[in-house]
Amino acid sequence: MTTQSRGVSSVVSTILLVAIVVILSATLPVFTLGVADDLRNPGPYVSQSSGEFAVQDGYDGGIARIAHVAGDPVLVEEMDIAIDATDACGERERLIDLPEGGNSSGSFPDSNVASGSIDEGIVSGGNRVDLGVLDSRTTNRLAAGSFLQFRLTNESCSLTEGDRLVVRVVHVPSGSVAIRQELTV
Numbered sequence: 001m002t003t004q005s006r007g008v009s010s011v012v013s014t015i016l017l018v019a020i021v022v023i024l025s026a027t028l029p030v031f032t033l034g035v036a037d038d039l040r041n042p043g044p045y046v047s048q049s050s051g052e053f054a055v056q057d058g059y060d061g062g063i064a065r066i067a068h069v070a071g072d073p074v075l076v077e078e079m080d081i082a083i084d085a086t087d088a089c090g091e092r093e094r095l096i097d098l099p100e101g102g103n104s105s106g107s108f109p110d111s112n113v114a115s116g117s118i119d120e121g122i123v124s125g126g127n128r129v130d131l132g133v134l135d136s137r138t139t140n141r142l143a144a145g146s147f148l149q150f151r152l153t154n155e156s157c158s159l160t161e162g163d164r165l166v167v168r169v170v171h172v173p174s175g176s177v178a179i180r181q182e183l184t185v
Contacts, residue, residue, distance in 0.1 A: 005167075009035065010170075011061050014135050018075050023148070027145065028050050030138060036042060042174060042176065043165075043171035043173070043174030043176030043178055044072035044073065044074045044171055045072050045167075045178075046068060046070075046072060046074065046178045046179050047070045047071040048068075048069040048071060048078070048182070049066060049067060049068055049069055049071075049179045049181060050066075050067045050069055050116050050183030051064070051065065051066045051067070051167060051182075051183050051185040052064075052183065053065075053165070053184065053185055054078070055159070055161075055185060056151075056154075057140075058168060060151040061122075061151060061153050061157065061159060062152055062154075062157075062159060062178065062185065063129055063149055063150070063151050063152075064083070064150055064151075064152060064165070064167055064183055065147055065148075065149040066133075066147060066148050066149070066167055066169065066179060066181055067115050067146075067147040068088075068143060068144055068145070068146055068147065068179070069144060070144050070180040071144065072143040073141050073142060073143035073144070074141070074143075074169065074171060074179075075140065075141055075142075076099045076134060076140040076141065076142060077098065077135055077140065077147075078171055078172055078173055079098060079142070079169055079171060079172060079178070080094055080095060080098070080114075080169075080170045081095040081097050081098070081148070081150070081167065081168070081169055081170070082094050082167070082168040082170055082173055083095070083122065083123065083152075083165060083166075083167055084165060084167075084168070085122055085152070085157050085159070085165040086113070086168040087163065087164045087166055088140045088156060088157065088159050088160075088163035088164065088185070089122070089156075089157040089159065089163075091122045091156060091157045092122075093113060093114065093115060093122045093123050094113070094114035094115075094122045095108065095112055095113060095114075095120065095123060095134075095150065096112060096113070097111055097112055098112065098134055098140075099131075099133070099134050099135060099136040099140050100112055100131055100134055100135060100136055102153035104124070106145060107124075107129075108123060108124075108142050108150070120156065121153075121156060122152050122153060122156045122157040123150055123151070123152060123153065124150075124151040124152065126151040128148065129149060129151045130149065131148065131149060132147040132148040132149050133147070133148050134148045134149075135144050138141040142169070147160070148169075152165075153169050159185045161185055162183070162184065162185065163185040164185070165181055165182075165183050165184065165185075166180065166181070166182050166183075167179075167180075167181050167183060168181075
């Protein structure tokens, strides 16, 4: 009696072929359908920041200052700054297209405010202030040890002692809030 082993090789090859098809069917759609492209990279992680609001006596509201203490740096071109003063005066503003308009004057033009008019917003564009990394003449990187600041106008948003405003530094590519500071006047 002779035994033949040809049937075993066809069973093994069938099992291998099925295993390869299962593996490919599980991984191929991830790359071909762009599922991997939909996964966002997380935004920068700022582990510690600080903020303060300095009231200006009779001179255009006050100055909001946010300092980066520790964590990942944030490129100024990739950030927006959302200012929420609804508790104080019912107003909100968003600084966009940063750094400041490249006018080398330390002030914001209309193109830097989401409302489209710096004269009608709560951020002052006319009075000079050290903008920190928001100034186009700086490194334009909010990193540990650096700061950003802007002046709020008293005309559109009159702040009194005890009023609160919230400043958020938003990383635009990821849609995440890198820094959130609540400032008290």
